[in-house]
Amino acid sequence: MLKPAVITRNLHKWLGLFIGLQVLIWLTSGLYMVVVDIDFIHGDTLVKNMRQTIRPPEAQGQSIASLKARYPGATRIGLRPVMDKTFYAVATNDKRYLIDPETGIVESPLDKKTAMLIAQYHFNGSAPVTNASLITSNPPMEIQTRRLPLWRVDFDDRFSSSFYVDPYDGSLVTRRHQYWRIFDFMWMLHIMDYDDRQDAHNPLLITAQISGLLFTFSGLWLLIYSFSGPRKGKSEAGR
Amino acid sequence: MRLLKKLHKWLGLLIGIQVLAWLLSGLVISLLDPAKVSGRYWAAETTSEPQMPPVTELLEPEELPPAYLENATALDLTMRHGKPVYRIVYSDGETLVNAADGTVAATGEADALQLAKEDFTGDGTVYSVKSGMAPDLETRGHHGAYWRVNFSDRANTSIYVSAATGEVLERRNTFWRVRDFFWMLHIMDYSGRQNFNNALVIGVASVAVWLGISGFLLLFASFTRRDFFFLKLHGKTGHAIVTLYDPASEATRQIRLRKGSNLFLSLATRDVELPSRCGGGGECGKCKVKFEVTDLPEPNNAELGLVPGPLRDQGYRLACQQDVFNDVVVHVPAGTL
Numbered sequence: 001m002l003k004p005a006v007i008t009r010n011l012h013k014w015l016g017l018f019i020g021l022q023v024l025i026w027l028t029s030g031l032y033m034v035v036v037d038i039d040f041i042h043g044d045t046l047v048k049n050m051r052q053t054i055r056p057p058e059a060q061g062q063s064i065a066s067l068k069a070r071y072p073g074a075t076r077i078g079l080r081p082v083m084d085k086t087f088y089a090v091a092t093n094d095k096r097y098l099i100d101p102e103t104g105i106v107e108s109p110l111d112k113k114t115a116m117l118i119a120q121y122h123f124n125g126s127a128p129v130t131n132a133s134l135i136t137s138n139p140p141m142e143i144q145t146r147r148l149p150l151w152r153v154d155f156d157d158r159f160s161s162s163f164y165v166d167p168y169d170g171s172l173v174t175r176r177h178q179y180w181r182i183f184d185f186m187w188m189l190h191i192m193d194y195d196d197r198q199d200a201h202n203p204l205l206i207t208a209q210i211s212g213l214l215f216t217f218s219g220l221w222l223l224i225y226s227f228s229g230p231r232k233g234k235s236e237a238g239r
Numbered sequence: 240m241r242l243l244k245k246l247h248k249w250l251g252l253l254i255g256i257q258v259l260a261w262l263l264s265g266l267v268i269s270l271l272d273p274a275k276v277s278g279r280y281w282a283a284e285t286t287s288e289p290q291m292p293p294v295t296e297l298l299e300p301e302e303l304p305p306a307y308l309e310n311a312t313a314l315d316l317t318m319r320h321g322k323p324v325y326r327i328v329y330s331d332g333e334t335l336v337n338a339a340d341g342t343v344a345a346t347g348e349a350d351a352l353q354l355a356k357e358d359f360t361g362d363g364t365v366y367s368v369k370s371g372m373a374p375d376l377e378t379r380g381h382h383g384a385y386w387r388v389n390f391s392d393r394a395n396t397s398i399y400v401s402a403a404t405g406e407v408l409e410r411r412n413t414f415w416r417v418r419d420f421f422w423m424l425h426i427m428d429y430s431g432r433q434n435f436n437n438a439l440v441i442g443v444a445s446v447a448v449w450l451g452i453s454g455f456l457l458l459f460a461s462f463t464r465r466d467f468f469f470l471k472l473h474g475k476t477g478h479a480i481v482t483l484y485d486p487a488s489e490a491t492r493q494i495r496l497r498k499g500s501n502l503f504l505s506l507a508t509r510d511v512e513l514p515s516r517c518g519g520g521g522e523c524g525k526c527k528v529k530f531e532v533t534d535l536p537e538p539n540n541a542e543l544g545l546v547p548g549p550l551r552d553q554g555y556r557l558a559c560q561q562d563v564f565n566d567v568v569v570h571v572p573a574g575t576l
Contacts, residue, residue, distance in 0.1 A: 006518040034440045034444050065299065068316075075290055
């Protein structure tokens, strides 16, 4: 019979070979995620003018009642701030419109120039826009849950920031940057969902976790043997 | 290497329990079905927003009491329970206002009960409705007053309905509560359970990474070719004969080993138990054996630390630190054979 200490030591060693690298990945990715401030990751420091308020339009021009008559299928009619102006926004079951309060002209979908202006209006910095493109299908991983289409406006700043603007209501839907992308990659490594980066309920992760748990437990158990150390003056007979 | 081992050992003692807590809480969180944790497993399917009927009586936004629009970030005319309402959004909450008369359309207890029943499709009936004014652990992240509607299902579901807008804020149940407890252990925020940028977790994780790195490096030292003999990748490896000799009883035993085998482990697997506390880790110094002075191997760091000089000179080494490459005679402690 092998001694428990021998079994534990070898168990820890072999489990280490099998799962040690993943445990190190868990520790490293976890460290990144706890060290980097989540508000920064969310891009809170990259934006400004985010608390724009709406101003009810002057009585002349359009009104909620007139838009209701104009869009009988409307499910929502409201007011939205876009840069320094308040627009009417109308939604039916399958369409959305952004409407100028004075002229009644449908401004949506917003063009590239306007999308860039909106992005710059919210960008808390002076870096220029390098690229703006309309994403209508196959969205990048970083906006996979968002409703399309979206304007993507890239800035030439040190965070490689990308702002996403909704062409149908002029809102800044989200913003992404290099540290967000690293965070997302770390999250992928952490939950071992290499496709969608969302599902922490996957068999690969659970298998790795059970191995990791045995590995950690054997390591803790081994501490008992390791710390019983050399004791001088005691008989080495027995055992 | 000895230093690395020492580091690994002490870091393990320092934070090993938390690493175990991370693995355990991570496992529990992964095992729980996310649809049940979020409650959407039992939630009624959302219907598309109803179209608005032509209404004659309708206040325009500028006709509403001006205080409602102060600091509003968005406004929508929409339908709630068959009535047109303005949903007004602020940076810290929302309000519903009747579009016909401009009065606040708050959700009362009876409405909240009805809305919760419509949302929850699981078994069980409502056994209590409670009101809350400020967010607690289960409603953190929300603003304003709410109704808590408790169901008698097996998962102890509580549906939270906003008193301001009548929206279902959260669906909480045993799955979520278990998950939340382990999430707390995982991110080490024992009060708010949501701040994973806290100093404690940053500190412990920083130390844990060194535990991981030292362990990873030790892997390279712990494994040698002999560990992979079973894969038979190396073609034929030769054998060596170890002759064990117990001077007290003058008993001898010969053991045939693959060249490169670890002496301690090979003997252990053949029922020759040398004394050991650490199990072959080069830490307790108990598995001393004596080599013939003629084929005396160089002592390594572990042996320099654990075997006194005079004993080393006599030929004592630690069996767990010795790999056998040639035929050798090894003196073992009395009574071993």
